[in-house]
Amino acid sequence: MKLHTTLILSAAALGVLPLAHAAEFEDYGRVVRVQPRVEQVRQPRQECKTEYVQVPVQQAAPQRSAGGSIIGGIAGALIGNQVGRGNGRAAATAAGAIAGAVVGDRVDNDGRQVVNQAPDVQEQAIRKCRTIDAYESRTIGYDVTYDYRGHSYTSVMQRDPGERVRLHVSVDPVDYRD
Numbered sequence: 279m280k281l282h283t284t285l286i287l288s289a290a291a292l293g294v295l296p297l298a299h300a301a302e303f304e305d306y307g308r309v310v311r312v313q314p315r316v317e318q319v320r321q322p323r324q325e326c327k328t329e330y331v332q333v334p335v336q337q338a339a340p341q342r343s344a345g346g347s348i349i350g351g352i353a354g355a356l357i358g359n360q361v362g363r364g365n366g367r368a369a370a371t372a373a374g375a376i377a378g379a380v381v382g383d384r385v386d387n388d389g390r391q392v393v394n395q396a397p398d399v400q401e402q403a404i405r406k407c408r409t410i411d412a413y414e415s416r417t418i419g420y421d422v423t424y425d426y427r428g429h430s431y432t433s434v435m436q437r438d439p440g441e442r443v444r445l446h447v448s449v450d451p452v453d454y455r456d
Contacts, residue, residue: 301448301449301450302446302447302448302449303447303449304444304445304446304447305426305444305445305447306442306443306444306445307424307425307426307431307442307443307445308424308425308426308441308442309422309423309424309439309440309441309442309443310423310424310425310430311421311422311423312420312421312422312423312438312439313420313421313422313423314417314419314420314421314438315417315418315419315420315421315434316415316416316417316418317415317416317418318413318414318415319413319414319415319416320411320412320413321411321412321413321414322409322410322411322412323409323410323412324407324408324409324410325407325408325409325410326405326406326407326408327405327406328403328404328405328406329403329404329406330401330402330403330404331401331402331404332399332400332401332402333399333400333401333402334398334399334400335398335399335400342383342387343386343387344383345386346382346383346384346385346386346387347379347380347382347383347386348379348382349382349386350378350379350380350381350382350383350385350386351375351376351378351379351382352375352378353378353382354373354374354375354376354377354378354379354381354382355371355372355374355375355378356374357374357378358370358371358372358373358374358375358377358378359371359374361374419434419435419436420434420435420436420437420438420439421433421434422434422435422438422439422443424439424442424443426445
């Protein structure tokens with residue numbers, strides 16, 4: 279039994295031996311100051327607005343037919359030719375043609391007149407856009423100042439470590455012999 283206990287203690291001592299001579303270990307330092315590193319990033323964006331403008335709208339003029347004035351002119355010329363005698367026959371034919379053309383036009387086009395109307399106005403939406411440069415602040419890291427065993431150190435870190443920072447400590451002997 280004594281031998282068994284001695285072997286266990288010896289194995290445990292050999293397992294702990296490398297830890298006693300370890301040159302690296304972890305410890306914590308006290309955070310003194312954290313300063314965010316901020317950069318300005320350009321973010322172009324579209325700014326749009328809708329404006330309403332008055333646009334003239336031309337009304338379609340009513341279509342006029344020429345057929346009534348042609349038929350009326352022929353009919354008026356025939357009647358004028360029948361009414362007139364001698365040298366007045368040519369004048370009566372011409373007057374009948376003109377009167378017949380006017381009456382035929384009015385009958386065919388229901389008295390529609392050619393009128394130069396002012397164009398109607400319609401409101402139309404126009405969308406206007408422009409690109410403006412907007413800037414956004416982004417935190418890209420943190421300058422962390424911490425104290426470890428009476429010495430102050432500064433390091434750049436991805437995250438804010440809080441009140442204490444975990445450190446990987448490496449111990450190397452210094453040989454002062456020249």
